[in-house]
Amino acid sequence: MKIETSRFGELDISEDKILEFLTGIPGFSNLKKFTVLEYKDPVSWLQSMENPELAFIISNPFNLFSNYSIKLGDDVLKFLDIQDDSEVLIFVLLSVSDNILTANLRAPLIINTRTRKATQLIVDDERLPFKTPVSTAVK
């Protein structure tokens, strides 16, 4: 499927790379279809299939924070039709505030790689901050 993007020009995305965020991404909940574009380690892009300009910079939280862990409740497993841990891919959104690169560990993106269903959760754990510094100051 060919899509136009503001950052990467025209892309041809195969059907099996298209993720469906069943309830959208809060703030953009009318948009459901996204695709992950590999970038430079350890970040990737989550590009909207429907809005050329919308793309998030995402990263694998387990690579950034070796002690990161979340527990997925039965409702989420059921919602995304997750049958086995090996099907699950988790990313977090990166952001910069006050020149600090932060990751949103509280609201990870949960992807079922088999069914390509995805959702963004708010984890029910108040110890996880919405903004966790990833590194020292960035430009």
Next chain:
Amino acid sequence: MLVLTRKQGQLINIGEDIKIKIVEIGQNFVRIGIDAPREMPVYREELYEKLKQLNTEASKLDIDKLKDFLEIKNK
């Protein structure tokens, strides 16, 4: 807005699939139980609003800001 009076333990149905139960009434709080289909995410409003705001911020992140970070990581 529809306003209904309920006692502790009583429920409200919204359509077929959503049930709201008044679990406990305290002096200045109520505890509410909600049964809803998973495709209807239920969050405290302030958390959901915060997430919307953070996602909007994240969508504006310029990759150039990560230049140093990526250079260090890819050394």
